[in-house]
Amino acid sequence: MSRTVYVNGDYVPEEDAKISVFDRGFLFADGVYEVTSVLGGKLIDFEGHKVRLQRSLHELAMRAPVTMDELLEIHREMVRLNEIDDGLVYLQVTRGSGGDRDFVFPSDDTVPSLVLFTQSKPGITDSEASKTGIKIISIPDIRWGRRDIKTVQLLYPSMGKMMAKAAGVDDAWMVEDGFVTEGTSNNAYIVKGSKIITRHLGNEILAGITRAAVLRCAKEAQMEVEERSFTVDEAREADEAFVTSATTFVMPVVEIDGEPLGDGTPGRVARRLREIYLDESRKAAV
Numbered sequence: 001m002s003r004t005v006y007v008n009g010d011y012v013p014e015e016d017a018k019i020s021v022f023d024r025g026f027l028f029a030d031g032v033y034e035v036t037s038v039l040g041g042k043l044i045d046f047e048g049h050k051v052r053l054q055r056s057l058h059e060l061a062m063r064a065p066v067t068m069d070e071l072l073e074i075h076r077e078m079v080r081l082n083e084i085d086d087g088l089v090y091l092q093v094t095r096g097s098g099g100d101r102d103f104v105f106p107s108d109d110t111v112p113s114l115v116l117f118t119q120s121k122p123g124i125t126d127s128e129a130s131k132t133g134i135k136i137i138s139i140p141d142i143r144w145g146r147r148d149i150k151t152v153q154l155l156y157p158s159m160g161k162m163m164a165k166a167a168g169v170d171d172a173w174m175v176e177d178g179f180v181t182e183g184t185s186n187n188a189y190i191v192k193g194s195k196i197i198t199r200h201l202g203n204e205i206l207a208g209i210t211r212a213a214v215l216r217c218a219k220e221a222q223m224e225v226e227e228r229s230f231t232v233d234e235a236r237e238a239d240e241a242f243v244t245s246a247t248t249f250v251m252p253v254v255e256i257d258g259e260p261l262g263d264g265t266p267g268r269v270a271r272r273l274r275e276i277y278l279d280e281s282r283k284a285a286v
C-alpha cells in the first residue's frame with residue numbers, strides 16, 4: 001500500500017511527492033531532521049523533538065516552515081492517514097531552493113522545504129535485538145564538529161553501519177581523542193556497579209531526546225548517573241552497556257570489539273531502564 005507523505009503543505013501519495021533538484025537539502029545536506037517514535041498510535045517525546053528541532057533551525061539560521069502547533073497536527077495527521085500503530089514519523093526541514101546551485105545561503109525569503117513520512121514497525125518494542133542485545137565495534141569518529149545539530153549529513157554514520165555489517169555485528173561506537181562520542185545513530189552508555197555513565201553534552205554528540213528521558217527515569221528510580229567521557233577499554237571492563245535512541249529506546253550492548261561484555265547477555269540495569277522508559281513514555285505519549 002502506498003504511503004501518504006507530507007510535502008510542503010500537501011498530503012500526497014508517495015509516488016507523487018516531489019522536491020526540487022535545486023533543494024539545498026539534496027545539494028548541500030543543508031537540512032535538519034527529527035525521528036519521533038509512535039507507540040499505540042501516539043507520539044513519544046514529541047515535546048523534546050520539537051524543542052530540539054527549533055534549536056537545530058536556530059543554529060543554522062534556518063526558518064521554521066510552520067508553527068510548532070501546526071507541526072504537532074501534521075505529525076498526528078500523518079499517523080492517522082497512514083494508520084500507524086507502532087512505528088515512526090520522520091521529519092526533514094531544508095533551507096529550500098535558492099534557484100541556482102550556490103554555496104552562499106539564499107535570501108531570507110527563500111521558502112524552506114518540509115517533508116514528513118511514516119514507517120510502520122509493528123511490535124517494535126518486542127524486537128529480537130532488545131532480548132538478545134546488540135554487538136558493536138569501535139571506529140574513529142571523523143564527523144564534523146557540530147554533532148549537536150541534527151543535520152541530514154549522515155554519510156559517515158551510514159559508512160559506520162556498513163563497517164559494523166562487514167564485521168558481522170550490529171552497530172559501531174565512534175571514538176575521538178581516545179574517548180567514545182556516541183553510536184552511529186544513538187547515544188552510548190556503560191554501567192559500572194550501579195552507576196550509569198554517559199558522555200556529557202557538548203558539540204561532540206547529539207543531545208538525544210531519549211537520553212534526556214532515560215536519565216530522568218534513572219534519577220527518579222534513585223539510580224546514580226555520571227555524565228563524563230569514557231574510553232573503549234573502560235567500556236570493555238564495564239558490567240554492562242547500552243544505547244538509546246527514538247528507534248531503539250534502551251538497547252542492551254552485549255559485545256564490544258569481539259569481546260563479550262559481562263556474561264554476554266543484556267544487563268539488569270539496561271533491562272530495567274528499558275521497562276521504565278517504555279512505561280513512562282507510553283503514559284506521556286500524545
Ligand code: PDD
Pocket residue numbers: 035182183184185186187205206207208209210211244245246247
Ligand atoms: N538518530 N546520536 C545520533 C548521532 C543520532 O543520530 C541519534 C538519533 C541519537 C539519539 O537521539 P534521539 O534519542 O533523540 O533519537 C544520538 C535517529 C533515531 C536516526 O537518525 O534515525
